[in-house]
Amino acid sequence: MTPPEPGPRAPTGAAAHHRALESLYRAAPINRFFASELEISGEGQARISFTVDASVHHAAGAAHGTTYFKMLDDAAFYAANSLVSDRFLLTTAFNLILTRPIVAGPVIAEGRWVSGRRRVFVAEARLIDAEGEEAARGTGTFMRSRIPLASLPGYADAMRG
Numbered sequence: 489m490t491p492p493e494p495g496p497r498a499p500t501g502a503a504a505h506h507r508a509l510e511s512l513y514r515a516a517p518i519n520r521f522f523a524s525e526l527e528i529s530g531e532g533q534a535r536i537s538f539t540v541d542a543s544v545h546h547a548a549g550a551a552h553g554t555t556y557f558k559m560l561d562d563a564a565f566y567a568a569n570s571l572v573s574d575r576f577l578l579t580t581a582f583n584l585i586l587t588r589p590i591v592a593g594p595v596i597a598e599g600r601w602v603s604g605r606r607r608v609f610v611a612e613a614r615l616i617d618a619e620g621e622e623a624a625r626g627t628g629t630f631m632r633s634r635i636p637l638a639s640l641p642g643y644a645d646a647m648r649g
Contacts, residue, residue, distance in 0.1 A: 502531060502570075502573075504646075504647065505570070506530075506570055507528075507646055508637070508642075508643045508644075508647050509526070509528055509569060509570060509643065510526050510527065511642045511643060511645060511646035512637070512640055512642040512643040512646070513526040513562070513566065513642070514526070514642060515640075515641050515642025515643075515645075518558070522538060522544075522555070522558060522559075523538060523539065524536050524537060524538035524559070524562075525538075526566060528566060528567075528570050530570075531570050531571055531601075532567050532568075532570060532571055532600055532601030533570065533599070533600055533601075534562075534564075534565075534570060534598075534599040534600075534613075535563065535596060535598055536559055536562055536563050536566075536596070536597040537594065537596055538559060538594075539592075539594050540590045540591065540592055540593060540595055541592055542592075545591075549591065550589035550590060550591050551589065551591070553584070553586065555590075556584060556586055556590075556623075556624045556626075557582070557584060559595070559597040559615060560582070560584060560597055560599075560613040560614075560615060560624060560625070561579055561582050561626065561628060562597065562599075563597035563598060563599030564582070564599040564600075564611035564612055564613040564627070564628045564630070565577060565579060565599070565628070565630055566599060567599035567600050567601045567611045567613070568599075568601050568604075568609035568610075568611040568628075568630045569630070571601060571605060571609065572637075573637065574636060574638075575632045575633055575634070575635060575636060575637060576633050576635040576636075576640060577609065577630040577631060577632060578630065578631050578632075578633045579628055579629075579630055580608070580628075580629045580630065580631050581628060581629045582627070582628035582629075583626060583627050583628070584624060584625075584626045585624060585625045585626070586623070586624045587622060587623060587624060587625070588617070588621065588622075588623045590617050590623050592618075593617065593618035594618050595615055595617055595618070595623070596615070596616045597613055597615050597616075598613060598614055599611055599613040600613070607631060607632065608629055608630070608631055609629070609630040609631070610627065610628070610629055610630075611627070611628055611630060612625065612626065612628070613625070613626050613628075
């Protein structure tokens, strides 16, 4: 009798941390209002996929700035927090440049870490619309908090397997 094939192995190290951050994102109550999916493909990189529709429009029929801010901030934040496995980071400043309206369709927020590894992290993000055009860009600073990642729902559950 041959032994059974081993099943898929649980991620370890950085990969486990990245999957746990993705789980943390899904568990955040704010994301009940924004149907979106986070993917961390490597250290210092985060990508959020979402769709703009009329539910996030301002009075003139395009996505409200809160949508731009949330997705840019989240993409930059998770890019930075992908480098920190013990503490939750906090946004301390975030600057936006809105370059074109988004009315409808799939949008990608691409975040990437720029600098800093000890106390303050700098990360940036951009929104890419369905036509592949950049619609907005943002840069933020993020600081380590006193909140252990392992204490947060979503993250802790994912690390336990």
